[in-house]
Amino acid sequence: MDIRGISLGLSDYLVIAIYFTAILGIGYYLKGFTKTGEDFFLAGRRNSSWVAGLAFLSANLGALEILGWTGATMKYGMFVGHFYWIGAIPAMLFLGVFMMPFYYSSRIHSVPGYLRLRFDEKTRLLNAFSFAIMTLLMSGINLYLMALVFHVLLGWDLHVSMWVSALAVAVYITLGGLMSAIFTEILQFFLIWAGLFLVAILGIAHHGGIQNLLSGLPDSMSHLWATSFDPTKNEMGVTWAGIVMGLGFVLSFGYWTTDFLVVQRAFSAKDLRSAMLCPITASFFKMALPIIVVGGGLVAYKLHGQGALSLPENPLKPGEPWNDAALPMLIAKYYPTGLVGLGVTALLAGFMAGQAGNVSAFNTVWTYDLYKVLIKKDASDSHLVWVGRVTTLVGILISVATAYVAMHFTTIMDYIQAIFSWVNAPLFATMLLGMFSKRITSAGAFYGLLLGMITSFSIFMGFKLGVFGEGVARILCFSSNPSDMARNLWQAWWAFFVCFVATAVISMFTKPKPPEELKGLVSGLTERAKYEGLSWFQKPAPWALLSLLVLIVINVMFF
């Protein structure tokens, strides 16, 4: 079976072939500019805020995310918009305006590198190990799911899809390092808009515009907040408090401000102002994505309800329709040959850029935070570049191996996908306290982070193994009828809370570092960014305020 029940046409294959030629050619071209460690791991720190900003967003913009949230819109309606708006924008702006000066000024290569400077080696190692494992496992899962999507929708062989895309990524990252990753991520950004924007617009136009599309939907599907005061009134089963505290605060800030996969792109900026503008620039494009995701999902929901859109059977849950296939099925409905190829290429580019992001972040953390610390402390710059290239190949092989494990043991994916909230939610508390208080100690940070991770892991496993029942869920979620989504959001909150309290309490009883060791790392001991000779519109803060204003307007419009 393929997208339309017929094969892709010649021009569709041509579009896909041009994409592969372009990314491999870009990798080969950039090899000539990749000589030092700074070139390979930080893209030479030469990028403008536009380049770094679009790459920052693209590193987060995987095809699985787009397919998954479009499918989720068919179930949760407009509530999915929260993951793009309140669940992203405040955190991105906070990172740009408040946290980036500490990250960028310390000239580190990675987020674990900051933990080493601010706290100590063991906190760095705890985060580096957990991040490296999480990144590779996630990369493997994504690889398998990508192959599965193309297998079910286009009939492509699972093994060929996995190996071809993995090898292409291996080649261009090994050649050009982070610069290759960033170039292909930006290309992917344009391809996603070029390949997927039109299908949402055609779908919305087919239904007579946005107002007409929304008017026939129930309140729970067509409003952002109106049904969030009672969890039984919305399909997600959450309250506004769960959205704001769990998603808008902990999960979102935990991801956008500490996940090295995205933050690494900002480190590649040419100066502090560009680094600060990087997530702010990205925030505007992030806010626009629901046009594709929520717009496409609502169109699919309406068509499906009218019997005008059929979905294939979910390969992971036999007997259930596969909502994640909604966007490709819309492509089949509205796109002729040629545009179908562009739509498929957009998805392919999204998968591969996501994998490239994972691998480039992994090779940096492995090389600087694990290899250089534990194996060869006196490694030269050229040796580290060599290690980075070898690590890329090894990382890709581990990803492929993980993909094969996932193929045979599909239930393992639930566990791997949960790792994110075990690692990032508590880390945000460590970073927040560490950046804004001189009093936080290394012991407080390490044990607080460890306790936070254990909390999140325990809650997840407690429910998974049936140790915790509905009673515990009701207490943890402050709700009489908590959904799975509510449990995920509040699990992140509790991990953050435990880490925050434990870090603060342990710090009160242990000795902090002297202020001279914290210069450039903590608020009050770091020089503020200077913008001499720049107009107001060249400074980060006004753009952050404008982004916040747009966010408020969107939330009011769709309240």
Add this chain to the structure above:
Amino acid sequence: MGKTFLPIWFFVGIVLSTYGVILLLTGALVPIPPNVVQVLDISPNILWGLVLLVVGVFFTVLGYKLREYEKEG
């Protein structure tokens, strides 16, 4: 003068322009199959091909103008 570093905008421009041309040619030569819902009066391949061509040429020129020269060694 050393190697010329072409920014990403140049490559984005080349790829989008090429796609624009392919879509325009496909739109002109290949009829739309009956199972595809036609929302617009114009073929979506031709409309989107034109958009991509214009955007692609813009980025190609922009990228070429922003090229940098890198010293050897």
